[in-house]
Amino acid sequence: MCVGSQSWLFISFGFKEIFSLLLICVYTRQRRIHKQTFTLSFIRCCERRAFVQRDDAKSDKNNTLWRHSMRVHAKRAVALAAGLLLPVTVMADWTMNMSPGVTSTSNQIFTLHMTILWICVAIGVVVFGVMFWSIFAHRKSRGAKPANFHENTLVEVLWTIVPLAILVAMAIPATTTLVEMYDTTESDVDIKITGYQWRWQYEYIDDDFSFFSNMSTPRDQILNRQAKGEHYLLEVDNPVVIPVGKKVRFLLTANDVIHSWWVPEFGVKKDAIPGFINETWTRVDEPGTYRGQCTELCGKDHGFMPVVVKAVPEEEYNAWVAEQREAAETERQLTEKDWTLDELMERGERAYATACASCHQADGSGMPPAFPALKGSPMALEDMAGHIEIVVNGSSGTAMQAFGNQLSEVDLAAVITYERNAWGNNTGEMVTPKEIFDYKNQQ
Amino acid sequence: MSAVADTHAQDHHHGPAKGISRWLLTTNHKDIGSMYLIFSFAMFLLGGSMAMVIRAELFQPGLQIVEPEFFNQMTTMHGLIMVFGAVMPAFVGLANWMLPLMVGAPDMALPRMNNWSFWLLPCAFLILVSTLFMQGGAPNFGWTFYAPLSTTYGPPSTTFFIFAVHIMGVSSIMGAINVIATILNMRAPGMTLMKMPLFVWTWLITAFLLIAVMPVLAGVVTMMLMDIHFGTSFFDAAGGGDPVLFQHVFWFFGHPEVYIMILPAFGAISHIVAAFSRKPLFGYASMVYAVGAIAVLSFVVWAHHMFTVGMPLAGQLFFMYATLLIAVPTGVKVFNWVTTMFRGSLSFEAPMLFAVAFIILFTIGGFSGLMLAIAPADFQYHDTYFVVAHFHYVLVPGAIFGIFASAYFWLPKWTGHMYDETLAKTHFWLSFIGMNLAFFPMHFLGLAGMPRRIPDYALQFTDFNMISSIGAFMFGATQLLFLFIVVKCARGGEKAPAKPWDGAEGLEWTVPSPAPYHTFSTPPEVK
Numbered sequence: 005m006c007v008g009s010q011s012w013l014f015i016s017f018g019f020k021e022i023f024s025l026l027l028i029c030v031y032t033r034q035r036r037i038h039k040q041t042f043t044l045s046f047i048r049c050c051e052r053r054a055f056v057q058r059d060d061a062k063s064d065k066n067n068t069l070w071r072h073s074m075r076v077h078a079k080r081a082v083a084l085a086a087g088l089l090l091p092v093t094v095m096a097d098w099t100m101n102m103s104p105g106v107t108s109t110s111n112q113i114f115t116l117h118m119t120i121l122w123i124c125v126a127i128g129v130v131v132f133g134v135m136f137w138s139i140f141a142h143r144k145s146r147g148a149k150p151a152n153f154h155e156n157t158l159v160e161v162l163w164t165i166v167p168l169a170i171l172v173a174m175a176i177p178a179t180t181t182l183v184e185m186y187d188t189t190e191s192d193v194d195i196k197i198t199g200y201q202w203r204w205q206y207e208y209i210d211d212d213f214s215f216f217s218n219m220s221t222p223r224d225q226i227l228n229r230q231a232k233g234e235h236y237l238l239e240v241d242n243p244v245v246i247p248v249g250k251k252v253r254f255l256l257t258a259n260d261v262i263h264s265w266w267v268p269e270f271g272v273k274k275d276a277i278p279g280f281i282n283e284t285w286t287r288v289d290e291p292g293t294y295r296g297q298c299t300e301l302c303g304k305d306h307g308f309m310p311v312v313v314k315a316v317p318e319e320e321y322n323a324w325v326a327e328q329r330e331a332a333e334t335e336r337q338l339t340e341k342d343w344t345l346d347e348l349m350e351r352g353e354r355a356y357a358t359a360c361a362s363c364h365q366a367d368g369s370g371m372p373p374a375f376p377a378l379k380g381s382p383m384a385l386e387d388m389a390g391h392i393e394i395v396v397n398g399s400s401g402t403a404m405q406a407f408g409n410q411l412s413e414v415d416l417a418a419v420i421t422y423e424r425n426a427w428g429n430n431t432g433e434m435v436t437p438k439e440i441f442d443y444k445n446q447q
Numbered sequence: 448m449s450a451v452a453d454t455h456a457q458d459h460h461h462g463p464a465k466g467i468s469r470w471l472l473t474t475n476h477k478d479i480g481s482m483y484l485i486f487s488f489a490m491f492l493l494g495g496s497m498a499m500v501i502r503a504e505l506f507q508p509g510l511q512i513v514e515p516e517f518f519n520q521m522t523t524m525h526g527l528i529m530v531f532g533a534v535m536p537a538f539v540g541l542a543n544w545m546l547p548l549m550v551g552a553p554d555m556a557l558p559r560m561n562n563w564s565f566w567l568l569p570c571a572f573l574i575l576v577s578t579l580f581m582q583g584g585a586p587n588f589g590w591t592f593y594a595p596l597s598t599t600y601g602p603p604s605t606t607f608f609i610f611a612v613h614i615m616g617v618s619s620i621m622g623a624i625n626v627i628a629t630i631l632n633m634r635a636p637g638m639t640l641m642k643m644p645l646f647v648w649t650w651l652i653t654a655f656l657l658i659a660v661m662p663v664l665a666g667v668v669t670m671m672l673m674d675i676h677f678g679t680s681f682f683d684a685a686g687g688g689d690p691v692l693f694q695h696v697f698w699f700f701g702h703p704e705v706y707i708m709i710l711p712a713f714g715a716i717s718h719i720v721a722a723f724s725r726k727p728l729f730g731y732a733s734m735v736y737a738v739g740a741i742a743v744l745s746f747v748v749w750a751h752h753m754f755t756v757g758m759p760l761a762g763q764l765f766f767m768y769a770t771l772l773i774a775v776p777t778g779v780k781v782f783n784w785v786t787t788m789f790r791g792s793l794s795f796e797a798p799m800l801f802a803v804a805f806i807i808l809f810t811i812g813g814f815s816g817l818m819l820a821i822a823p824a825d826f827q828y829h830d831t832y833f834v835v836a837h838f839h840y841v842l843v844p845g846a847i848f849g850i851f852a853s854a855y856f857w858l859p860k861w862t863g864h865m866y867d868e869t870l871a872k873t874h875f876w877l878s879f880i881g882m883n884l885a886f887f888p889m890h891f892l893g894l895a896g897m898p899r900r901i902p903d904y905a906l907q908f909t910d911f912n913m914i915s916s917i918g919a920f921m922f923g924a925t926q927l928l929f930l931f932i933v934v935k936c937a938r939g940g941e942k943a944p945a946k947p948w949d950g951a952e953g954l955e956w957t958v959p960s961p962a963p964y965h966t967f968s969t970p971p972e973v974k
Contacts, residue, residue: 099895099907102827110827117824124814127778131785132807138788139803144725150950151790154727163782164775171771174821179764181823186760201600226903228509236508237905261596262690264755264830268896273826275756277691278595279684282757299830299898301589303596304515307901371516373583374602400685403600 103268106290110271112181120174127167185271188283191253193246199256199263199276199298200410201403202305202362206244209255211325213332216410217242218358219308226308238295241358243312247321248291256282260405264300267313275300288315303403305362339413339437345421348434352422355415359407360423368427374403379427388424388433392443395420408444413437462964471566474558475964476543479565481861483540484854486568488930490532491847493576495923497525502885502919505912508904518902519587520579526590527608530708531615532572534846538711539564539622541853542650544861546626548955548962549644551635551971556628557621564621571614578604589900591701594682594693598674605675609668616661623657626650635954637973641732644953648735649714652742656703656710659746663700667693691756698749706745708842709809710738712849713780716802718953719856720784723799724791725950730783737776737783744773754825763822770820774813781810796948797871801852804844804879812840815890830900833893839886843922844879851878851929856951858936859943863961866936874932877925884918 104114142148196207200216207214217240224230226237233239246252256265258276266273267286274284288294296311316324357366364370368379378384383391395416398406407416417437424431463469463478473479500521504512513521543561547554555561578585583602586592597605630651634643643651670693673679680686682693713734721728728734750758750766758766784806795803815837819828828834851874858866888911893899897908904912946956954973958966 098891098910100891102894103896109823113823113827116821117818117827120818120821120824124817128810128814131781131810134789135785135803135806138785138791139793142724142789142791142793144792144794148790148792150724150726150792152726153790154729154731154787159786160730160733160779164779167775167778171774175768175771178767178821178823182763182767183760185823185826186763226510228511232508232906235905237903261600262593266898268827271827273755273829277684277756279688279690280757296896297898297901301519301593301596301900303600304519304587306519307515307898307903400599 105269105271106288106292106294107270107272107286109181109185109286110269112177112184113271116178116181119177123170123174127170185284188253188285190251191285192250193252194255195244195246195252196255196257197244197265197276199258199260199265199302199309200405201260201303202298202309203358204244204263204265204298204309204311205259205410206242208325208328211329213325213328215242215328216358217244217312219310221308235295237308238297238310238312240310240312243293243314245314245316245321245324246286246288247318248288248315249318251285251287253283253285256284259410260403261302262300263298263302263309265296265311266299267294267296267311269294269296270313273299288313291315291317335412335414339441341437343414343417343434343436345425345432345434348418348421348436349425351414352418352420353426355411355419356422356426359411359415360419363403368423368429378423379429384423384429385431388435391420391424392435392440396440396444413440413444416440472562474554474562476547476555476558476561477861477962477964479555479561480540480543480545482565483536483543483568486565487533487535487537487540490528490536490572492926492930494525494528494533495926497521497528498919499923501525502916504902505904506916507913508906508909510903513902515902516584516587519589519900520585522900523586523589523592524575524579527575527586528572529842530590530704531612532568532575534708534842534850535619536568537850538650538653538708538846539619541646541711541715541850541857542622542626545857545955546629546647546650547633548860548958548966549647549953550630550633550638551954551967551973552629552633553965553967555625556633557625560621561625564618564625567614567618567621571611571618574607574614575611578607581607591697592671593697594671594674594690595684598671598682601675606672609672612668613665616665619657620661623654623661626654627658630654635967635970635973641735642973644714645717645728645731645734646711646714649710649738652738653707653710656707656742656745660700660703660707663696664704667696667700670696691753694753694756695750698752699746701752702749703742703745705838705841706741708846709849710742712805712846712853713738715849715853715856716784716805717787718951719798719802719852720787720806722856722948722951723796723802724788724793726787726791727952728783729786729789730779733779734783737779740776741773744769744776748773751820751822751825754822755829767820767822771817774817774820777813781806781813792950796855796868797866797875798852798856798948800872800875800879801848801855804875805848805852808840808844808848808883812837812845815840828893830898831893832889832897832899835899836886836889836893839889843882843886848878851875854933856948857955858933859947860955860958860960860962862937862940863943863959864936864940865943865947866932866940870928870932870935874925874928877928878922881918881920881922881925885915885922886918888912888915888918 102114102117104111194209196209198205198207203219204217205214206217219237220239220241221233221237222230225232254265254272254274256274256276257280258278260278262278263276264273265276270286270288272284272286274282276282292315294313294315296313298306298309298311302309363375364378368377370377383394394404396406396408398404407419411419414437417435417440421434423429424433463475464472470478470482500513501518504510504518543555546552581604583604585604586597586602586608588597588601630643630647670679670681674681674683674688680688682688682690684690717728717734748766748770750762751770754763754766793799815833819825819834819837855866855871892908892911892915895907897904943960945959947960954971955962957971
């Protein structure tokens with residue numbers, strides 16, 4: 005049982021192992037490379053594209069979310085976080101630390117984060133220093149004789165009071181930052197964000213238009229049938245656009261379950277909760293595209309509802325708003341148009357793919373029991389009234405949402421028509437946008 | 448000490464019954480303790496294999512092995528099984544084995560209830576695990592089962608999950624009552640409260656925590672049950688309910704729960720560090736007060752899990768300050784352990800290796816906890832892999848290493864044989880390296896922006912995820928070695944003396960190894 009020297013060997017073995025592993029990693033990433041192979045001898049399988057690229061020409065020099073800004077800080081953090089006395093020379097492209105971000109909030113958070121990290125490191129160095137000193141110097145195998153002390157009031161009082169003082173010192177800047185983060189007054193633009201399973205809706209309250217933002221990464225990339233793109237899982241069809249230099253207030257709620265809207269570069273994360281409206285705000289000074297994700301488990305596609313924000317100069321923002329308002333008007337007029345079955349089918353296929361396919365599947369086979377099949381279902385073949393009812397109003401107590409406010413009349417009509425005629429459902433029946441409009445107004 | 452010799456004076460001395468009835472009907476604290484430990488290890492392997500599925504899927508970006516739906520079932524079941532099936536029963540098992548031996552009692556105070564509280568557990572987990580095979584699959588809403596994802600949008604098996612949680616709760620409450628009754632009533636003459644071994648102290652406090660919060664858990668799942676089947680709207684906003692209420696009630700249970708999973712380990716580590724430092728524990732009294740303070744504070748910090756739900760500013764500040772405060776008594780404990788080692792005469796057998804790793808790595812978990820307590824910074828950390836790294840650092844090298852340290856420390860007492868020290872050290876080092884490899888990179892992932900509970904991730908997270916998966920596989924495979932070591936030790940090996948560790952203190956070392964079926968029929972004297 006006397007194995008002192010043996011365990012010392014084990015210690016050195018362990019550390020060497022960790023060091024060498026870390027160093028290999030570091031070395032392979034030291035050069036910025038676009039195609040790279042991870043060369044740890046036991047993981048050769050992974051060849052991928054380097055994903056860390058500029059978002060677009062505009063934001064070339066800006067900090068964007070997934071990039072590796074503030075390398076100096078990253079280097080420091082490595083040394084710290086590793087908690088080991090790593091040679092602090094490298095770590096180029098391994099993002100290990102929080103991004104300082106592009107807003108005053110995110111910068112303040114970053115400062116708090118680094119401060120508390122350094123405090124922890126300092127405490128750790130002292131405590132573990134004493135411990136390792138004991139481990140090395142006071143070993144039985146080296147003939148150490150145990151002392152017999154087991155109390156010292158002064159020391160015990162000190163190590164209660166000193167940490168308390170450190171915590172108070174830490175709490176003061178944290179409080180200041182928090183107070184600022186909670187000040188949502190005097191905003192220039194208000195955007196209401198609603199979480200749905202599994203997409204975001206952005207509503208420009210003052211400008212009377214809204215749209216949905218769906219992940220645009222193709223399914224084939226997720227299923228590894230196609231090379232993954234630069235912004236794999238972090239790209240959407242309709243990004244939310246905000247003007248730079250303006251205080252933008254976000255009003256968050258959810259339609260079904262709890263979601264959480266996060267853009268790390270802004271230092272903004274807030275839960276979107278059904279029945280509640282949460283507020284948060286940001287002011288972005290650097291134009292660019294910023295990416296984030298839903299951060300509250302919200303069901304099967306929780307990992308597939310990214311947030312993409314485009315911050316643009318004010319003139320560009322105003323032009324975009326005007327364009328959106330016009331498009332919204334055009335969409336309203338489309339309801340009046342006379343639609344043919346083929347037109348509805350074509351539009352329906354697209355609307356189905358974004359709104360319905362994640363649950364009921366592209367081929368209408370569903371995922372029973374939670375998500376029933378539509379192909380060959382009595383609802384889609386016979387009960388037309390029931391079909392409209394469930395799509396518009398949802399089915400309470402189940403995962404079937406009310407799409408009445410999510411889709412336009414045209415899209416609702418198109419989707420229902422599509423479901424009644426696709427995958428061999430061939431009923432030949434169609435619903436027009438006007439009928440949907442009337443149905444909704446009767447209620 | 449002649450405790451054992453005295454048992455022969457009893458006229459109806461008897462050993463264990465034969466066959467299956469020994470295990471089904473036993474009221475013996477040692478048998479029940481063994482069953483708890485075996486059960487918890489089986490659950491540890493089951494929950495661990497689910498973690499392997501998770502890590503295999505996350506090895507590379509893209510979906511390779513499982514569908515997101517099943518991935519969510521895996522994260523949920525992994526969490527539930529590890530918390531309620533592995534860690535908690537393991538500590539109850541240790542309590543059953545060691546508390547009577549440590550306080551000089553012949554058995555637990557309520558032996559029949561002891562049997563019942565154990566046998567409820569396999570029933571509960573049979574129900575829980577069977578949900579994997581039900582239509583619609585197992586619970587898929589995370590071990591925190593936030594409403595309305597778990598109510599309106601939950602799978603049909605949610606009802607079985609609720610029933611299983613009820614049964615586990617009953618089991619835990621009965622176990623806790625038994626611990627309190629034993630400690631308060633059955634201590635040997637002369638053992639005042641402030642002379643109790645620390646493991647006894649920490650378990651006493653843990654038991655009070657259990658009694659306080661398990662009913663809250665039962666309450667919250669009952670509210671879910673009502674929402675799902677009886678038309679109430681506690682958590683349904685459409686019916687005037689409040690989804691945030693769920694989180695408040697859940698975390699009122701959930702935060703003390705994390706201390707339930709660590710306090711007994713604090714106690715065991717205190718014994719082990721002192722024993723292998725061959726020096727009395729530094730600051731016994733302050734250790735007791737620190738545990739008490741942690742327990743009290745654990746009731747007023749729950750909403751630090753909810754900094755992003757949109758609480759009023761005053762609420763944020765209160766919960767931030769209260770959480771920071773917990774660092775003080777926790778710090779006291781770490782300082783005491785380190786000072787106990789200081790100027791000792793240290794040797795590093797397996798229990799000590801695990802104990803030292805416990806102190807270092809738990810402290811790292813504590814540091815990240817301190818960072819998470821800073822409310823503004825938590826807006827960036829919340830629900831990312833930084834949180835996953837944090838709680839695995841306090842639970843794996845905290846609770847689990849604490850359990851391994853205890854197991855190696857007391858195995859000679861349980862089996863009468865010394866375990867294989869070389870294998871045990873191998874187990875330690877492989878676990879240590881695997882665990883750090885698995886969980887340390889998660890800090891980086893979280894800080895770089897990877898949310899938790901996602902089956903697929905953006906490309907910049909690839910490398911660290913790969914390293915993490917390799918570490919996890921290594922850690923997972925290593926645990927089979929532990930099984931081998933324990934089986935080998937139970938079947939034979941070098942005979943263990945009554946007190947195999949020269950620095951160990953306490954009544955449990957005064958009885959022979961293996962501990963006879965009945966011990967302390969006549970109470971020992973404690974001076």
